[in-house]
Amino acid sequence: KWMGTYYYFDPSTNLLLDHQDYVKSQWGYYYMVGSNGALVTGPVRWQGSLYYFDPSSYLLKTSGWAEHNHYVYYVNSGDQKLVTGTQTIGGVRYTFDSNGALYSFTRRTIEWFLNREGKLTYSMLGSRNGTDGTADFSGAMTQALWSAGASAPVASAQRWGGYNTISIRPWLIQNGYSNVFNGTSSTASSYSPQYGDIVIWDDATGGDGHILIIADGSGSGATALSVCYYTEGEEGTAVQELNYNYYYNYAESPSFHVYRPNNWLRA
Known part of the structure; x- marks a missing residue:
């Protein structure tokens, strides 16, 4: 192990393996090694x-x-x-x-954000949903879920570029999510993020609220994707993927509400 990664060195030459191979270790288990010698x-x-x-x-x-x-x-x-x-x-x-x-509903929601990395700028004054190159927290999440196959938002939400972090909650329930956890800073350690969870921070609208999707991993290693103000509005950087626990603490541990897919494998 070197700098947090395992590498394979040939037992005969002691040299780092320089091609992909499925090798047997000194303790009897087989591992896949990549072309750079690191385990894959x-x-x-x-x-x-x-x-x-x-x-x-x-x-x-x-x-x-x-x-x-x-x-x-x-x-x-x-x-x-x-x-x-x-x-x-x-x-x-x-x-x-x-x-x-x-191919799944959650995959399409996540890909909406991934496909817009480097392309959106944070703003609450434009389209809110990315159509003009700007977006905010809940407008982006509304558009991502709708594009993935959720039911059409009500007319008033469409008129304003999407739901806010309060009004989006019944829409999530209507589209196959359940409210599985409501917490504060004192109970945050009891929440273990899971792939596909949508997490709403705070109980205020506007810039005080936030909404994210757990896009990779689970538990302490989980990352969350969202449109956010993490880079203070720097052009083209609104879409960010950050370790969830780090970001929650960075945001000063707000109250939060977790909406989990009833079927995380839904098409």
Whole structure:
């Protein structure tokens, strides 16, 4: 291990491996090594097939669902490979792209923000939803969810570029979310972020409120995506992805409300 990353050195030459390979370690476990000699995690293509290596253990995942770097994957227990195309899992049909990533409502919501990184400037005075190159917290979230397949916002919300952080809450319920946690700074440690959660900070509207989506990871390692004022309005930097716990503390630990998808795998 060096600087937080594991590397593989050839037992015969002591040299750092300089090509991708699936190697056996000195303690008997097999790991995937990348072309730079570092162990690889997440989805990996190897000898024409896709596999998934756990980011915590670095070991091959042999079955079940996994979430990595904004996307969800499924490992077939039969051949231990990531599935692609349309698959029936537990009696439900799912569709995966050629890289094994699930097409889902949460994915489309997250991609709305990812596709606008470096392109939006924070403002409450413009369109609020990104159509003119500016957006604010809740206007952006309204547009992201609507674009992902949520029901159309009411006319008054559309007229003002989206809901605010109060009025968006019943709309979230209508579109497949449940309010699973309401907290303050004193109870914040009891909330463990999960992929797809939408979190609303504070109970005020306007610039005092905020709304984010947990876009990657869970627990203390989770990151949140949002349109925000973190860079104090610097042009083109409104979309930010930050560690959730760090950002919550940075924002001085406001009251918060968590809305979780009833089905985090919904199409």
